[in-house]
C-alpha cells in the first residue's frame with residue numbers, strides 16, 4: 001500500500017444497528033477498490049472485518065476492525081464497528097479516531113435503535129455523517145418508508161442525495177439530486193446514464209428545493225442569488241453542501257445493496273467529496289513541559305504525536321497499539337515518549353492493519369491510522385510523542401461497565417491463568433472489569449451486558465484455554481465500581497484521570 005499524506009486520507013467510522021449491513025458494506029468497498037478479488041460473506045465467516053473466531057461463530061462483529069482502501073488516489077480508513085450495545089466501547093473508541101461517519105440503516109428493517117444511538121454519538125463527537133440505506137435488493141425493502149422515518153425524527157436536514165429509479169418493484173438505478181442525472185445499475189455497481197422518469201423528476205425537484213434553501217443559507221452572496229432567482233453551479237452547491245454536512249446541518253441519505261455493490265461507488269465518492277481530510281481539521285493537546293496548548297492539527301511539520309485509540313491483544317497475532325498520527329511523520333525506527341507512563345517506547349516495526357492482516361509500512365503521516373506492535377507500557381488512551389515536546393491528548397470517553405456476574409475458575413489450579421488472561425482482555429476492552437469483592441468473598445466480572453460476559457467466558461476457553469463459571473452474585477454488590485480500591489487505580493489510568 002502506498003504512503004498517503006493527510007490531504008489524501010479520510011477516517012470514516014461505519015456505525016448502525018446489528019445486522020444492518022456494516023461489515024458487508026466494508027467488504028463491498030474493499031472489493032470495489034481491488035483489495036479482494038471475491039467479496040467475503042458474513043455467513044461464510046470470510047470477511048475482512050469479522051476475522052475473530054467468536055465473530056465467525058456468532059455471525060456478527062464484536063470488535064472494531066480497520067479496513068483501509070485506496071480509491072482514486074485517496075486512502076479511506078474504514079472503521080467497521082459492532083452494532084450491539086454490549087460492544088459500545090468499541091464504537092466509542094472508533095468514533096474518537098474518525099472524522100466522519102457512515103450510518104448504515106437496513107431498507108428492510110428501517111430505522112432501528114442502533115442507528116439512533118449512532119446518530120446521537122455522532123452529535124456528541126461532532127462527527128459529520130452520511131446515511132447509507134442498505135438491503136435495497138431485497139423484495140420488501142422500502143426506501144421511501146426509511147426516508148420518512150428519518151425525516152420524521154430528524155427533520156429536513158436529512159436529505160436524499162439519490163432517489164430510486166424502478167422498473168416495476170425492482171430498483172434498477174438512481175437519480176442524483178445534485179447533478180440531476182439518471183444512472184442505471186450495471187455489473188459491480190457500475191452505472192450507465194439513463195433518463196429520469198417523470199414521477200422521480202417531480203420528487204427530485206421537491207427535495208432539491210429544500211436543499212437549495214440550505215445552500216442559500218451558507219452565505220449572503222448565495223442568499224441574494226437565491227432570491228434573485230439565479231441558480232447555483234454544481235461546484236457552488238457541492239462546496240455549500242460540504243460545509244453544511246461538516247456543520248451537521250445536512251445529513252445526506254444514499255442507498256444501495258452491499259451484496260451487489262450497488263450505490264457503493266457513490267458512497268465512496270461522497271465520502272471523499274464531503275468529509276474533510278485530516279490536514280484541514282483541528283486537534284489540540286497539552287505540552288506537558290510548558291503546560292501550553294499544543295496545536296497538533298495533523299500538521300506534518302510539527303513534532304511527532306500519535307494517539308492510541310485502541311489496543312489489540314491476541315495470543316496469535318500479538319499486541320498491537322492502534323494509533324492515529326496527530327502531527328509529524330511517525331517512522332519505523334522512531335523512539336517515542338509516553339508521558340502518562342513516563343517511559344520511552346522503541347518502535348521496531350510499523351504497520352497498517354487490514355482486519356487482522358498486518359501490512360508493513362516505513363512511515364505514517366499525520367492523519368493516518370496504523371498499528372505499532374509490542375509496545376510494553378502503552379495502553380489505549382495514551383499519547384506517544386517526542387521527549388523534547390511531551391504531549392498528551394484528552395482520551396476518548398468510554399462507557400463504564402455496569403452489569404456484573406460472579407465468577408469462579410472451573411479448575412482451582414487455573415485461578416492465576418484466568419486472572420492473567422482477564423488482564424490481557426482488559427487491555428483491549430475498557431468496558432470489562434475484574435473486581436475482587438473481598439467482603440463477600442467473591443470475584444465479579446463487570447461488563448456491558450450478558451452477551452458481553454458470555455463472550456469473555458467463551459474467549460477464555462477457546463483462546464486462553466481456561467474455563468470460568470458465571471453465576472449470580474452471592475449478595476447484592478452495593479458499592480459502585482468507583483469505590484473499589486483495587487479497581488480505582490487502574491480505572492483512573494485508563495481514563496486519564
Ligand SMILES: Nc1nc2c(ncn2[C@@H]2O[C@H](COP(=O)(O)OP(=O)(O)O)[C@@H](O)[C@H]2O)c(=O)[nH]1
Nearest residue numbers: 018019020021022023024042134135257258259
Ligand atoms: N440482500 C442483502 N443482504 C445484505 C446486505 N447487506 C448485508 N446483508 C446481509 O445481512 C446480514 C447482516 O450483515 P452484516 O454486514 O453482518 O451486518 P452488520 O451487523 O451491520 O455488520 C448478512 O447476512 C449480510 O449478508 C444487502 O445490501 N443486501
Ligand SMILES: [Mg+2]
Nearest residue numbers: 022023060061
Ligand atoms: Mg458487522
